[in-house]
Amino acid sequence: MSALEIIQTRRSIRTFLKSPISVEDAVKILDAGRLAPSGFNRQNLEFVYVNNPQVLRMIKNCAPGFYGDAAAAIVLGIKEQKDEYEKERRKAFHRGESNIGALDIGFAAENILLAAHALGLGGCAIASFNDIGVRKVINAPEDWKPLLIISLGYPDTFPRMPFKKKLSEIIHHNRYGNKWEVLKE
């Protein structure tokens, strides 16, 4: 499948076969996350790849939205910036609210989900979890902040496309509120 087809046919997978994930595929998927862009190319994301069944079960217990017996999970987190100048510079731009870390996690996560789908695997992004619990389970240090969990495995059932808004409902042309006449209603 082409990249556009992979984007179009990706689904959130919440039921999995019992098959384990090969090391080769896991490395390809993690590498796709590594290759995502990051703000200022500062690359302060670090991932924990979990395929130990005990650790995986404990991660699941911290995340009520983690469905299915996934063969593995990736916990995506941000290593805090130590460079104070950089911190201040970003704060100044965003009036105190920097979203750059979460955006970087989003870029990497989508690469991971698409790479998984391209390899016949699948998973689901889970942003709701007890982060104190997750930190404890994987023994995370103070300066590393988990923001997202991705479940990973071979899809058992492949769900249909969920309800999605039409393009004409979410696109504005040049100014907010301007419809783009080329888009079907």
Next chain:
Amino acid sequence: MSALEIIQTRRSIRTFLKSPISVEDAVKILDAGRLAPSGFNRQNLEFVYVNNPQVLRMIKNCAPGFYGDAAAAIVLGIKEQKDEYEKERRKAFHRGESNIGALDIGFAAENILLAAHALGLGGCAIASFNDIGVRKVINAPEDWKPLLIISLGYPDTFPRMPFKKKLSEIIHHNRYGNKWEVLKE
């Protein structure tokens, strides 16, 4: 190219040819953004596609990291949730810091960047901008928050891979701090 190759060869493009973007390609790229996952599938992202030269110039003036004469730009923003119950539920999970909006923008942005690359176009994600200025230029309402700008056009020069950390530097196995022995140092 396969989806994995598209992920591997995507670069942030900051110099562009003068060629305009066809409506067909623009729609495919925007649609890739639409098809990204979103937290709770609530789809509260809306994009402004800017190809009017005057509006584009004004957007550029608000974003010091916007390099090159891009043919177009996409401003990605979040429409605020009106559902108070949902808001409270998310706050409870994240102890007041919800990153779900920024994560959703990241998922959609990466789809957009990959779709652009797959079509021979390219662009760059720009998170640092004067959001009061951008809101004014595109006439954004109070309840819509721009979080990211993506420049878009045909690459003039295709940059080499920037410095990237090795996989072994960013991956932990099962517990934070555990090296994964399969990864090359």
